[in-house]
Amino acid sequence: MDPQTVFCPNSDCPARGQTGQGNIHVHSLKEQRYFCDVCGKTFTARKGTVFYRLRTNLDQVTLVLALLSHGCPVCAIVFAFGLDERTVRDWEHRAGQHSEQIHQHLVQRPRDLGQVQADEIRVKMQKVIVWLAMAMQVSTRLWLGATLGEHRDGTLVTELIHRVRAAALCRPLLFCIDGFQAYLGAIHSVFREPIPTRSIGRPSLRPWDGIYIAQVVKQYAQGHVIDVLRRVVQGTSAQVNHLVQTTQGHGVINTAYIERLNATFRSRLAGLVRRGRCLLQQTATLQAGVYLVGTVYNFCTYHETLRVPLYVGRAGRTHWVSRTPAMAAGITDHLWSVSELLGYHVPPSHWIPAKQRGRPSLATKKLIKRWC
Numbered sequence: 270m271d272p273q274t275v276f277c278p279n280s281d282c283p284a285r286g287q288t289g290q291g292n293i294h295v296h297s298l299k300e301q302r303y304f305c306d307v308c309g310k311t312f313t314a315r316k317g318t319v320f321y322r323l324r325t326n327l328d329q330v331t332l333v334l335a336l337l338s339h340g341c342p343v344c345a346i347v348f349a350f351g352l353d354e355r356t357v358r359d360w361e362h363r364a365g366q367h368s369e370q371i372h373q374h375l376v377q378r379p380r381d382l383g384q385v386q387a388d389e390i391r392v393k394m395q396k397v398i399v400w401l402a403m404a405m406q407v408s409t410r411l412w413l414g415a416t417l418g419e420h421r422d423g424t425l426v427t428e429l430i431h432r433v434r435a436a437a438l439c440r441p442l443l444f445c446i447d448g449f450q451a452y453l454g455a456i457h458s459v460f461r462e463p464i465p466t467r468s469i470g471r472p473s474l475r476p477w478d479g480i481y482i483a484q485v486v487k488q489y490a491q492g493h494v495i496d497v498l499r500r501v502v503q504g505t506s507a508q509v510n511h512l513v514q515t516t517q518g519h520g521v522i523n524t525a526y527i528e529r530l531n532a533t534f535r536s537r538l539a540g541l542v543r544r545g546r547c548l549l550q551q552t553a554t555l556q557a558g559v560y561l562v563g564t565v566y567n568f569c570t571y572h573e574t575l576r577v578p579l580y581v582g583r584a585g586r587t588h589w590v591s592r593t594p595a596m597a598a599g600i601t602d603h604l605w606s607v608s609e610l611l612g613y614h615v616p617p618s619h620w621i622p623a624k625q626r627g628r629p630s631l632a633t634k635k636l637i638k639r640w641c
């Protein structure tokens with residue numbers, strides 16, 4: 270137990286979320302508890318992780334969730350481990366919510382995305398059809414998040430584009446999408462920023478510079494693609510081709526990368542299989558499953574196309590360094606294990622003192638000076 274790497278998870282504590290400040294001490298080695306001398310509370314080392322208050326062996330929980338994140342059906346896990354189905358679903362929900370927090374904390378940080386591809390999947394659930402929209406950064410294969418909706422409409426797509434914007438720097442950015450027209454309005458409405466004025470009222474909004482949109486429209490006949498129409502909707506062909514070359518290295522405008530990722534999700538999430546008997550009942554289960562699979566994909570899985578040559582050996586054999594999408598994006602420097610992912614502590618936001626009338630007290634001033 271190293272108190273220097275731990276932060277206080279108490280939401281009322283001024284020191285919440287801050288490590289290495291000397292306020293955390295070991296309270297009990299046997300019970301794995303820490304003590305915060307700012308708020309005077311103790312907390313367990315598992316607080317804020319998937320394992321918090323679970324009585325089952327942690328290795329078994331990790332194994333079950335690793336299997337779930339690679340497409341193993343829940344009924345198979347129930348049969349193999351002798352667990353109750355509700356227990357497995359509860360762990361999946363916990364892991365999904367935890368993965369979503371990690372995604373928001375580590376992936377949804379502004380970065381130069383270059384090219385983003387987005388697409389939607391039709392998901393058959395029990396008695397209902399839902400749509401799952403996802404986006405990815407092409408150069409690092411980083412999964413940028415997903416949104417769920419009952420209809421394939423502007424609301425679904427706008428929510429997805431908001432997630433992309435949360436991970437985007439104001440740099441040249443190419444969207445490669447299918448022929449769904451709702452993307453155009455969503456990108457125009459989300460990628461805007463207010464023009465600063467000194468007057469009262471809502472400021473005018475101006476679109477971001479350097480947003481390019483390209484569409485790939487496939488024409489089908491009897492279930493087969495007979496023609497592919499590529500068109501630049503926003504920007505010039507030269508600008509779009511330049512971004513395609515810098516982010517892919519070769520090729521033309523396409524949506525192949527997100528379609529390949531869709532196939533990965535379909536194979537790794539039992540509920541997304543096209544023809545199967547493991548149909549899901551609740552969208553919350555689907556949301557949890559998608560975020561678990563997506564975060565395991567980003568952090569715990571080497572991507573073959575992301576490997577880089579390290580050196581050439583004596584026999585002329587090239588030695589490679591494998592990378593995960595999160596490593597390629599500079600989020601982490603190593604392959605995460607599933608237990609590391611499930612045991613990761615997402616820090617809460619820094620403490621902000623509550624607004625109050627009058628001058629703050631000396632004690633409050635000291636707290637603000639130290640922790641803000």
Ligand SMILES: [Zn+2]
Pocket residue numbers: 277278279282283284285305306307308309310
């Ligand atoms: Zn505290």
